[in-house]
Amino acid sequence: MAELDIKSILKESLPRVLKAIVWGALTFIIVYYLPMILYPTDLLPLDYATPLFDFAMIIVFFAVVGQLFSGTILGCGFGVAKAIVVIAYFFAVSDGGVFSVTLPISELTVNLAVDISIILLMIISVNLLNIVKNILEALVLLNEKSTNVVLT
Amino acid sequence: MKIVIRMFSIASIILWIVIVFFSGTAVYSVMKLDIKYGEVQILPSSSGVDFSLPFSIANNGYYELADLNLTTRITDPKGAVFDVSETFVQSIPQGSKVFENHTISIDLDIIISMDHVHLLLNDSFFNAEIFANLNFARAVPVQLSTNATIPWGAPFAHFSIGTMSFSPHNNTHVETRIPVSFENHAVIDIKGTLKVEAYNDSNELIAYGKASVNAPSQQIYAGNLVLYAKQENVLKLTSSGKMRLIFETPAFVVEWWEQYG
Numbered sequence: 001m002a003e004l005d006i007k008s009i010l011k012e013s014l015p016r017v018l019k020a021i022v023w024g025a026l027t028f029i030i031v032y033y034l035p036m037i038l039y040p041t042d043l044l045p046l047d048y049a050t051p052l053f054d055f056a057m058i059i060v061f062f063a064v065v066g067q068l069f070s071g072t073i074l075g076c077g078f079g080v081a082k083a084i085v086v087i088a089y090f091f092a093v094s095d096g097g098v099f100s101v102t103l104p105i106s107e108l109t110v111n112l113a114v115d116i117s118i119i120l121l122m123i124i125s126v127n128l129l130n131i132v133k134n135i136l137e138a139l140v141l142l143n144e145k146s147t148n149v150v151l152t
Numbered sequence: 153m154k155i156v157i158r159m160f161s162i163a164s165i166i167l168w169i170v171i172v173f174f175s176g177t178a179v180y181s182v183m184k185l186d187i188k189y190g191e192v193q194i195l196p197s198s199s200g201v202d203f204s205l206p207f208s209i210a211n212n213g214y215y216e217l218a219d220l221n222l223t224t225r226i227t228d229p230k231g232a233v234f235d236v237s238e239t240f241v242q243s244i245p246q247g248s249k250v251f252e253n254h255t256i257s258i259d260l261d262i263i264i265s266m267d268h269v270h271l272l273l274n275d276s277f278f279n280a281e282i283f284a285n286l287n288f289a290r291a292v293p294v295q296l297s298t299n300a301t302i303p304w305g306a307p308f309a310h311f312s313i314g315t316m317s318f319s320p321h322n323n324t325h326v327e328t329r330i331p332v333s334f335e336n337h338a339v340i341d342i343k344g345t346l347k348v349e350a351y352n353d354s355n356e357l358i359a360y361g362k363a364s365v366n367a368p369s370q371q372i373y374a375g376n377l378v379l380y381a382k383q384e385n386v387l388k389l390t391s392s393g394k395m396r397l398i399f400e401t402p403a404f405v406v407e408w409w410e411q412y413g
């Protein structure tokens with residue numbers, strides 16, 4: 001009986017785990033590896049590899065747990081958490097929308113300030129949409145559970 | 153409900169595509185910008201000195217650069233503002249190139265009016281605060297700022313007065329010769345009239361005179377000023393005193409005092 005349970009658990013969870021691993025790897029390639037190939041670190045005088053790696057780790061983590069718990073209330077919770085973390089991350093990295101950096105150019109020290117408020121607003125909007133979408137998904141799941149009456 | 157969720161998913165994907173596409177093409181466009189600047193040209197002007205910086209921007213990216221405003225603020229080492237210059241380029245559309253000159257004018261009249269006569273007698277430097285603002289794709293405002301120093305060459309550097317010598321001129325006056333030298337470190341030629349008044353240590357005017365001075369840029373001037381004093385005043389002359397020097401050009405008049413003896 002216990003053997004059967006393990007088998008059924010493995011049968012059900014193994015594909016999920018494999019899917020999560022593949023999804024995580026794909027996400028890492030798209031979010032970190034491809035941008036680093038397109039824009040190598042020596043191309044611009046900025047250290048963008050570290051924040052990009054941090055962002056990739058956040059996205060990979062949520063991609064993996066999202067796949068592991070997909071179709072569950074917990075998965076929706078992770079979806080909401082991902083949106084909030086991504087908003088907070090971009091808010092922190094861009095210093096509230098104005099990204100400032102000091103660049104040494106020949107003998108001068110140049111201060112660069114880029115107002116990326118409009119991009120930040122777009123990122124916040126898309127993540128707010130994701131929050132609403134995940135809450136609605138959670139409601140649908142709860143609704144399906146409560147109306148799923150088994151007649152014996 | 154599921155249709156609504158699907159619509160949210162589609163909207164989210166579209167927005168992410170827009171964000172990624174804009175960010176990627178924006179970074180690519182910045183990398184394709186070709187900004188060049190030439191040597192700073194120091195040119196004499198009717199009122200002082202002009203520093204001219206030629207620059208060009210070739211916009212080879214995908215987005216327009218708008219409202220480019222290059223501002224420089226020139227201050228002396230104590231922070232007093234001499235000049236604020238602006239160069240404005242309304243738009244650099246994609247695929248176009250602009251050539252501009254950013255000119256900073258240092259007006260000698262302003263230096264004198266601001267009681268900065270010491271800048272005419274001593275070499276110094278100016279601080280230049282440089283700000284560049286532009287609107288990238290009319291969506292992302294960008295600001296660049298930096299500080300630089302500009303060397304200033306004094307037109308009457310190392311001004312010195314030698315020992316007076318006397319010789320009879322006529323029955324009433326005595327001719328006084330004073331050797332004067334200075335180095336013109338400025339980029340402009342110094343041409344004008346130098347008026348001199350010699351006072352003794354009791355502040356009595358003893359002798360006066362004037363001379364034409366022509367000191368080309370980066371040259372040493374050495375000459376004799378000829379002053380005339382009444383014979384009775386020569387006796388009042390003391391071994392030390394003060395000299396009032398007034399230098400007049402069509403562009404400016406500067407006055408300062410020097411000790412002799």
